[in-house]
Amino acid sequence: MNYKTLDSTKTYFITGAAGFVGYFLSKKLLDQGCHVIGIDNLNDYYDINLKHTRLENLEVYEKFTFIQEDISNKEKLFSIFEEYKPNVVVNLAAQAGVRYSIENPDVYIQSNVIGFYNVLEACRHYPVDHLVYASSSSVYGSNKKVPFEETDFVDNPVSLYASTKKSNELMAHTYSHLYKIPSTGLRFFTVYGPMGRPDMAYFGFADKHFAGEPIKIFNNGDFENDLYRDFTYIDDIVEGIERLISVPPADSTPHRVFNIGNNNPEKLMTFITTLEKCLSHALGEEISFNKVYEPIKPGDVPATFASTERLQEAVDFKPKTSIEEGLQKFADWYVTYYSIKK
Template sequence: MNNKTLNTNKTYLITGAAGFIGYFLSQKLLKQGCTVIGIDNLNDYYDVKLKYARLNQLKPYMNFTFVKGDISDKSTITNIFEEYKPDIVVNLAAQAGVRYSIENPDVYIQSNIIGFYNILEACRHYPVDHLVYASSSSVYGSNKKVPFEETDFVDNPVSLYASTKKSNELMAHTYSHLYNIPATGLRFFTVYGPMGRPDMAYFGFADKYFAGEPVKVFNNGDFENDLYRDFTYIDDIVEGIERLISNPPRDSVQHKVYNIGNNSPEKLMVFIETLEKCLSKATGRKVVLEKIFEPIKPGDVPATFASTDLLQKAVGFKPETSIEDGLQKFADWYVDYYTVK
């Protein structure tokens, strides 16, 4: 197992630096003295104030440079590579969300396909030590076999979002093969935590509760065949990325794909009950969410469950934060950030 530590003499380009994962990764690298160039278009897919709040935490670091720009603009990306000559690129800029891809497909093609193509082209013309990029557990579609393994068949995506992520893996593989770009794709499984994405269910549930509104649970009220999700705490995700950054693929094909998930799926209803307990503890009063049960939405899958064997073998790491610990940190942050009573 090759588990080298980060090289602080390298320059790291993080796309989507004001995003949830991008922010936490940037902060971890900056704390260790790395030079980080962050780019983000600060779009309004969700509350821009939260993106600025994350950015404001990064700005005091002398070794942080922020560029407001869009990865789908080729000249912006080319200029960044020309000026800063990054050694390591972590592409986390993407239009996220399964359901939104049904309403607004254009932005997914712009950001996830054209944007990623621009990153690959830049890595081709300005060679890098390692390109790490975000894929997603959604590439597994409605696969019935669990846990999901990286060798599973993933040619039946059930959302445009999933299709764009599968496309990223194919594009990276091709560029890696043609131009010897060491590249690693990461299939993230339901990432959550403080300062997270407001479009994610757990965050939305908290919003609804404090607004005095019921929450929608998309499982038909079927507790026997409830949805399962492999919820992965943000610190575990960042730790996994950090370890992989220094471990580019060295095989004949320099492209690898790994799951980063908790390897421990939870029923959606158990997750909701845990969130209620954590919010109760954070507020000092009993919190019970009013629930409306609805059918599963198009593009949603019944279960996500990551096999993390490959990741563990590569870098000796397996996510282990329990949902009790992770959700408590989220609940404490939420109550403090929004000063809810």
């Protein structure tokens, strides 16, 4: 085990700081006395009010500096590196969503490819101790072998979003090799929790139910061959990132990739019935969704399942939060944040 505590004398630059993972990571670092520079373009892909709520929670910290800007603005990004000289960069800014990448591909190229290229260029010209960046379990495509291991062949992505994340890994590998930038890519597996992304299924199910609308389940109504997802609670994701930040790769292998997943996939229907129970508990009355079953969407994969052995070997950590515990925390937050009454 190489895990050690974070160095609070360093400056941490977090892109996508008003996003779901970016917010919780920023808060964790700030709680440990670290200096955090956060950047976010505050786009309206989902409810902007949620992003502002996250930022308000961060702006109470003296050591937090927020800059509203887009990482695709190379000149501005370079000026931030010039001024703040970050020691560690965590790139979480990206256009998220598999299905949305089919409808609006331009924004994925702009943010996920051009934006990430700009981050790499900035790390090249203003050397950093460690670059950590978000990849995705979607790079595994429709791989049949489970659990997914970091050494698996990942050249068959089934969505543009997945293609951009695979591109990020290739770009980071090249820049690490050429310019000796210590880099770590993180393949996240279906992150969920309080203050999460409203475009994610569990959040959308709650929204639909309380709006009096049916929820759409894209599994053909086939419970025998249901979709499986390795749902990973936000606190586990953040702890994995935090531990890896302080253990940059060795000079001999300056680029590496880790899965961060729960290593315990659940059927989509099990996840949905658990969410119903958790919302019922939060409200003190029985909740039952009106369900409509539809065909699997293009770009969706049948299963995600993370091998976490490499993560455990590196920093002695494996995500451990059950969906019962994680969804209850989401449900409790949801009914409070949106003032849901019985």
